[in-house]
Amino acid sequence: YKTEANYVKFYNLYHSWVLRWMLYLFIAIDLALAMFEKPANPDMLWPIGATMSVEVLCLLFFLFRFCHAVYFSIPRIFWRDTKNILILAIIVLTFLDMICFLIWDNVAHDTNPIRWSRPLRPLFIINFSDGKQIRRAFRNIRRTVPEILNILVLFFLSIALFALLALKLFNKRNLTYPDGTPYFKEFFDSIWDLYVLVTTANNPDVMMPAYDESNWFAFFFIIYIIICLYIFMSIILAAIYYNYRNNLKNEIRASVYGKRKKLGEAFELLKVDKGGDQMVVTYQTWCRLLKKVIPKKSQAHIDLLMKILDTDMNHQIERKEFLQLADLLQLELSEVTDRMTFLERYIPTFYNSTISRGLKIGVRHKAFRYFFDFLIFVNAWFIGFDVDKADWFFLAMFTVEILLKLYTFGPKEFFVRFWNSFDFLVVFSAVIASAIEAAEGASREEFKTLDLLLVLRVLRLVKIFGSIQRFKVVLQTIINIGPSIFTYGGVIFVFYYIFAIIGMEIFSGKFDYYGYETEEGDESHFCGNPKLNGTAFFKFQYCNNNFNDFLKSLVILFELTVVNQWHVIASGFVAVTSKAARIYFFMFHLTCVVIVLNIFIAFILEAFILEYTIDKSGKLESCVETKIK
Amino acid sequence: YKTEANYVKFYNLYHSWVLRWMLYLFIAIDLALAMFEKPANPDMLWPIGATMSVEVLCLLFFLFRFCHAVYFSIPRIFWRDTKNILILAIIVLTFLDMICFLIWDNVAHDTNPIRWSRPLRPLFIINFSDGKQIRRAFRNIRRTVPEILNILVLFFLSIALFALLALKLFNKRNLTYPDGTPYFKEFFDSIWDLYVLVTTANNPDVMMPAYDESNWFAFFFIIYIIICLYIFMSIILAAIYYNYRNNLKNEIRASVYGKRKKLGEAFELLKVDKGGDQMVVTYQTWCRLLKKVIPKKSQAHIDLLMKILDTDMNHQIERKEFLQLADLLQLELSEVTDRMTFLERYIPTFYNSTISRGLKIGVRHKAFRYFFDFLIFVNAWFIGFDVDKADWFFLAMFTVEILLKLYTFGPKEFFVRFWNSFDFLVVFSAVIASAIEAAEGASREEFKTLDLLLVLRVLRLVKIFGSIQRFKVVLQTIINIGPSIFTYGGVIFVFYYIFAIIGMEIFSGKFDYYGYETEEGDESHFCGNPKLNGTAFFKFQYCNNNFNDFLKSLVILFELTVVNQWHVIASGFVAVTSKAARIYFFMFHLTCVVIVLNIFIAFILEAFILEYTIDKSGKLESCVETKIK
Structure with missing residues (x-):
């Protein structure tokens, strides 16, 4: 960056929290547009003009932000950075797309004009310079993929080979699946079936017709699963883990080196x-x-x-x-100066009286904690067996507990502890929920939104976990790696967004959920698409899994990520379009499950092992600690 | 061990290959008995007397082997070793059980007497001193389990908590699954459903009724899956991996220490x-x-x-x-003395003639290899599109290739290479298969056993993988970790055996596979058990998945290991017995999938990373290599 005073002011302005949060807000708005654009839930559908003007607003802000960065950066370095070029490219492409769309829409409205730049939107998350964590995760993915390409190619070749074998074995036997579809009759269908088998989604169905024919055919499938699922998939995970660890090491080395260099420069100035x-x-x-x-x-x-x-x-x-x-x-250094609580400061005579001190000793006593832990357990029992009678008693007791703790420790010390804040939140919302419930009285028809709050009372049980030492370690680990998990949440979201937009363009409106008690001849029979008649998709009542609006698309993509029954979901969309639809589902599985999810698991493995190792050796912060001691 | 000359002779006898292989044989026979004991395929069922006399024979041999070991061991050390005590205990228990069984069978034959000691049989594999690898794997499991117990307990508590939440959320809504079964009505059913969801087997079916009711309920399931599947399961894998690595380190340290100690003692003597x-x-x-x-x-x-x-x-x-x-x-040191081939030694004048030498140069040339790789590829194409016409041409070509290579390199150098041996095996069996096929002529009805051999021709394609350098690395890794994979195969087999025997005792004969075109009123309608009427198990045509003989039990356990649809399989057995049957399937999933399979993945991770690291740095054998150079 340019270091003249004038530019530094702009640099500071660029990184001021107002502008940064505005950027986050505009990115969020830009991404949220997908909920209001066609195809969308009719309640939320906005006219094209409205969404497009909002988008123009977002783009203008991005452009402003971009120009701002150009102003104080050294041009040579700035334009060599891919992320800057990508931002500009996306902005330009989006404007181009909007103009194309307006022309197309005016000329031939009926041909269903397409806004093809929409899948590019999530790239703003990655490329604006604040998304450092997510960018790092993406860089990790980009570097890992070439390394595992060998294994992936070998893996697909193995599948193709087994598909050939299966074709040879079963082709002439004229077997069928229970629903009458042919069994290993075509090469590409065989590949599809075996790829689905490697995700385990059609096990054991894909084996049963052959197994019924002759028990020995089970060998073929067992060998296939051992080789392609247990060995290959584990090796893919191992390769990803290995590369992830290496990349991480390099990243950390580079970042430490960069930090030292910057600090060195600062030292030279000072x-x-x-x-x-x-x-x-x-x-x-x-x-x-x-x-x-x-x-x-x-x-x-x-x-x-x-x-x-x-x-x-x-x-x-x-x-x-x-x-x-x-x-x-x-490092977080907490200053231990004012340990005096609010009450101690303002009514010291009462707060330090004998009764009050006795009370405080009581609250700090072990028995106090055990008693309330026991109470939570009893409460759990009551909830489990659906006895609502004692609810008020328990709520009152827990409120008293919190008040006593607040009185003894003071709000500052109380809220610093995670479990106390958690407890406060849960009990507080439960009290509100119960109050609303009591106010509503007997009109229990309206419990739809309310019982979501009531359910929160059950979360009090989590406190029990927090009070047992051995669970605390595991929970602490989970809490520690939590923020990084959100990074991967961001990565997954980028992929989801892209696939959701594409999915909506291809599959939206092909069918819809109308319930399953429709009558023949109705518009809404077979979810509004007669092609679904007799498919497994319809039989399993999956019609609500569709791409008709953005949120539903996210849900269906999540289901595909969980993998189970993904081939049935795919088969539904194949039935209403063509077999080419399989490519979409295959691509999603390959990118999001095989690669991103395995990288996520690699991350958890590494983070967890690191936490464990630190937990047992306790090396971190030791330099500072020794100094302090 | 006692070191007097007399005892050493017995020690050597104990470890002679004849007695060791006899032990393996008797263990195999003892284990194989499960195929011939009731319940079994009627073709293979032996009378009780026959199986029991074979078993007595096996036990007597084990006892002999045991006494043999007692004779030359130092008693104090011998009797402190758990594995020796276990062997004796199993032998005694089995004899006891046989006596009990005979009495029970004579007194009350109709009450279906039980041979309860049969699940103990596979323990012989572990406890006889030759199964060192498998014993080490079991020791690893035994040490890992207590370490992950915390996480498992927390995991189950989370499931219970979510089950409570689900009960609160859905209980009053009176939803049902598509087949009419109640939806989250009872606490233990909820736990079961959510446990199955964590294995992903009933996703998205378990969500659909709630999702159809209100789209927002998807959140509940998404949060549940993220926490219990993605986070907890990854952490379980991480904890297992971490402990596995530590245990491995300790094992190796102990074994190196033991080896040095023994060698030190030997040095003192010499x-x-x-x-x-x-x-x-x-x-x-x-x-x-x-x-x-x-x-x-x-x-x-x-x-x-x-x-x-x-x-x-x-x-x-x-x-x-x-x-x-x-x-x-x-280390394998190959002596490079006689590189002369058979032909070179016996007909040197011809073998070293100009024509012959030209031929040999041709065979060693790159183009030779490329030509045949291309031919394999063309062959693959033909097989894929099921053109059988050119089969003889290809077979002849490949045979010529092998003969030429044999001629050029000589059998010794030829067979040392894995891919050559593989090639030879495949082409040779293909030639035999084709010859048999040709002899059979037009009577293609009898292809049942023959085409298994014909299918082998497709395996020639694997050779292509072997000829590309980048795949060679991956394949070499797989081949290198192959033997250790067999160890885990042994571990899995022990668990399978125990669960299969128990499963047969509980579930055998409840139903059978008779095809699905039976008529009402038939004995064999609904697989011979009317309770299956209307169950998903029957609809999916899973009747051939049963515990009616040992091999089928192994197949069904393998299907349960792959996890998908395991709840449907379980539901079938629940339908014909009671809900308590779920405990069996749950226990199997917990031990074989959550623990053993994760340890297997941990092993592959570690082995693969080790292979990769060695591959890139090449440290092993370097000490010897530097010396040799």
Whole structure:
């Protein structure tokens, strides 16, 4: 970036939280448009003009943001960065697409004009510079794919080979599936059936006709499953895990190197010649710097940080010490100054009286916790056997518990603990829900929205998990890796968005859910499409799984991610279009399940093992801790 | 072990290959008995007397083997070893059981007497001292389970919690599944449904009724799947992998330590005082020792090994050098003396003539290989489109290829390469199959057994994979970890055997496969059990999945391992017995899929990563290689 004062101001403005949150907001709005564009739920459908003007607004903001970045960046570096070029390309393409669409729509409205740039929208999430985590995940995927391509090709060749074998074995036997469809009659159908088998979705159905014919045919399928499912799929996971670990190592190395380089540059700017060859940062410079970086912290805090960094206690910071600054700033240091609670400060005479102190000792006692844990357990029992009578008693007890804890520990200490906040939230919403329920009285017909709140009361049970030490470790691990899981949620969302938009363009409106008690001759019979008559898709009552609006598309894609019955869902769409529809479902499975999901599992493996290793050795933060001690 | 000469003789006898193979044979016979005992295929059913006398024979041999081991072992150590005690216990229990059975059978034959000791049989595989690999795998499982117990308990508690939530949410809505069964009405049914969902087997069916009622209910299932399937299952895999790796490390450390200790003891016995403090093994002792250990190798070989070990070239082996002996003996050193082929030795004038040499150069040329790879590809095309006309041409060509290669390289060099042997096997069997086919002539009705052989011709295609370098690496990895995969095959088999025997005792004879075109009123209608009427099990035509004989039990257990539709299979057996049958299927899933299969995946992960790392750095054998160079 350009380092002149003028540009730095713009740089700071660019990274100000107002503009950043506006960017997030506009990206969210842009993505949310898919819910209101055709095809959509009729209640939520907006006219084309409305959605397009909102989109233009978003694009203009993106363009503004882009120009802003151009202004303070060094052009040579800026234009070499793929992500910047991609942003500009997407903006231009979207504008082009909108113009094309308007012309097409005016000239030939009936030919169902297509907005082909919509799948590009989620790329904004990746390419704007704040989505660093997601970009890193994508980079990881991009680097892993070529490495596992060998194995994937070999895998598909094996499937093709087995398909040939199956064709040879079963072709002449004229077997059929229970619903009468032919059994291994064509090569490409065989490949499809065997690919589905490798996802286990049609096991054991695909085997049964042959197995009924002769028991020995079971061998063919068992060998196939062992080779292609257990061995190949595990090897794909292993290869992904191996590459993921390597890429991660390289990423971390590069990022540490980058950080040190930046810090080194900063040191060069701040250093003062102390005499001899020693260059140092003085205490005064340090204070001015830290005041800029963390303006909210007290002088004592800044002094403390200096003391931690300054290992040789000479009140100056050498280059080697300065390089640890970034790690240091990441640490959360809580200042232990005002432990006085609100009540202690304002009514000390009462708060420190004998009764009050006795109460506080009681609340801090083990028995207090055990008693309420036991109460939760009893409550669980009541909920399990659907006894609603004692609900008010339990609610009152838990409210009292929270109030007592608040009284004893004070709100600050109380809410710092995850389980307390969780408890407060759950009990508080349960109280509200119960109050509303009581107000509604006997009119229990309207429980549709209300009981969602009531159900929350059951979540109190999670507290039991939190109070047992051995579960705490596992839960802590889950909570620790939680944020990173959200990153992968973002990655999956990008893929989902793209596939959902494409899916809606291809499959929307082919059928719909009207219930299954329709009569013959009705428009809505067989979900409104007679081609579904007799298909497994219809028999399983899957009509509500369709691409008729954006949210439903996301749900169906999630179902496809879970894999089970995905071939039945695919078969429904094949029935209303053509066998080429299989390509869409195959592509989705390959990208989202085989690759992205395995990378997600690789990530969890690595994160979990790291957590475990740290948990047992406790190396992190040790440098700072030793210093503090 | 006792080290007196007399006992050593018995020790050697105990480990002689005749007695060891007899042990394997008797174990195999003992296990195979399950195929001939009731319940079994009527063709294979033996009378009780026959199977029991064979079993007594096996047991007597095991007892003999046991006493043999007792004789030369030090009692204190021998009786402290769990595996010895287990063997004795199993033998005693089995005899007891047989006596009980005979009495029970004579007194009350109609009450269906039970041979309860049969599930113990596979324990012989583990506990006889030759099954070291399998015992190690079991030890690994035994050590891993307690470590993941926390997570499993938390996992089941989460399922219970979600089941409560589901009950609260759906109980009052009176929804039903498409076949009319109630939807989340009872707590234990809810737990079962949600446990099945975590295996993905009833996705999306379990969601559809709620989803049809209100689209927002999809959230409940999506959150459940994300938490319990994607996060918990990945963490279980991670925990298993982590513990597996640790256990493996400990195992290897212990085994290396044990090996060094044994070698150290051997060195103490063989050493000669050389003067000073130096103890060495002399060249003469070395030759005598190696002559005993590897009697088949030449003197040159023994000298070479000595030269490799003797790093300081003083013709004596120090203690440090001696400790590497075991690693050295593991290496395959091929002697490169007689590279002359059979033909070269017996008809050298012809073999070395100009024409012959030209031919050999041609065969060694790249174009030769490419031509035949291309031919295989064309052949694949023909097979794929079921053109049988050119079969003879291709077969002839491939036979010529093999003959030419045999001529050029000689049989020794030819068969050393895996792909050549594979090729030879495939083409050779294809020739035989085609010859039989030709002899049979037009009577193509009898192709049942023959076309199994014909199908083998398709396997020639695998050769293409082997001739592409990048696939070779992956295939080599698979081949390298192959033997260890068999170990896990053994582990799985032990579990399968136990579950199969128990399953046969509980479920055999409840129904059978008679085809599905039976008529009402027939004995065989609804697979011989009217309770199956209307169940999904019957609709999917799963009747051939039953526990009516041992092999079928293995097949059904394999289907359960693949997981898909396992709840439908379970529902069939629930229909003909009671809901308690679910416990059997749940236990099988938990042990074989959640634990054993994840350990298998952990093993593949580790083995694959190891192979990859070695492949890229090539560290192994480097010590010996540097010496040789």
